[in-house]
Amino acid sequence: MSDLIYPEVFYMDFLLNFKKNDDRTYIKIIEEQIQHNTIELLIDFNDLNKYNNNFSKNVLNNPEEHLKQLELTIYNYLYDKYHNIINNQIRIKIKIDNLKKLYLQDIKAENINKLICVEGIITSISQVRPMIEKTTLVCNICKRQITFIPNNIYFNPIKLCPICREKSLRIEYNKSIFIDALLLIISNNKRKIRVLIKGNNIKNYKLRDKIKLIGIVKIINNDRKRLNKYDIMIEENHSYKI
Numbered sequence: 001m002s003d004l005i006y007p008e009v010f011y012m013d014f015l016l017n018f019k020k021n022d023d024r025t026y027i028k029i030i031e032e033q034i035q036h037n038t039i040e041l042l043i044d045f046n047d048l049n050k051y052n053n054n055f056s057k058n059v060l061n062n063p064e065e066h067l068k069q070l071e072l073t074i075y076n077y078l079y080d081k082y083h084n085i086i087n088n089q090i091r092i093k094i095k096i097d098n099l100k101k102l103y104l105q106d107i108k109a110e111n112i113n114k115l116i117c118v119e120g121i122i123t124s125i126s127q128v129r130p131m132i133e134k135t136t137l138v139c140n141i142c143k144r145q146i147t148f149i150p151n152n153i154y155f156n157p158i159k160l161c162p163i164c165r166e167k168s169l170r171i172e173y174n175k176s177i178f179i180d181a182l183l184l185i186i187s188n189n190k191r192k193i194r195v196l197i198k199g200n201n202i203k204n205y206k207l208r209d210k211i212k213l214i215g216i217v218k219i220i221n222n223d224r225k226r227l228n229k230y231d232i233m234i235e236e237n238h239s240y241k242i
């Protein structure tokens, strides 16, 4: 199967035709939510596997790209079929469940940017704070504006203006988009790991709660990056108390 040639056709076929145990298709579950501003679709990883093994591998190995593609496929379908019902600002969030569990201590470099499932006890919970999702940098000298999307929790925007080559960029906070974010630390006595939870996914977890977490392993650049050693963090896709 050359699944990467027309991924949207392939995704659409899965959504329209794969039947869950209760005989519903995923598109039926989506259509039940079209009046909402946010559509949440929980996909059972076993269903992906049953439908097509390459499909499930793609989601595991390149979740960022494939989950975004899947969300876009759903958006386009809804827009075509229900454009006078749906809100154009509708947010579609795909969550994955039922992945094979990995122990925290077994997360290695090979898992970076991959989708994994772990369990752990919450040993620290931060305050909910706004995090910059997208911002505009403006050059004090040539006035050029640059869009900047930070790719990790340590906000470290470029300082050098790419046009006039001066260290003259400043952040325009009033032209920034913020999202709520929360940091957890989860532990299993062998390893502790940081977890980032964003936006509508933030839940009322308490210290000592044991959770199951599906998320993407990310590296964190910090000030010691010249050593070319990185910390890792999991960006949550789906989690719940167990």
Ligand SMILES: [Zn+2]
Pocket (backbone or CB within 6 Å): 139, 140, 141, 142, 143, 144, 161, 162, 163, 164, 165, 166, 168
């Ligand atoms: Zn400049």
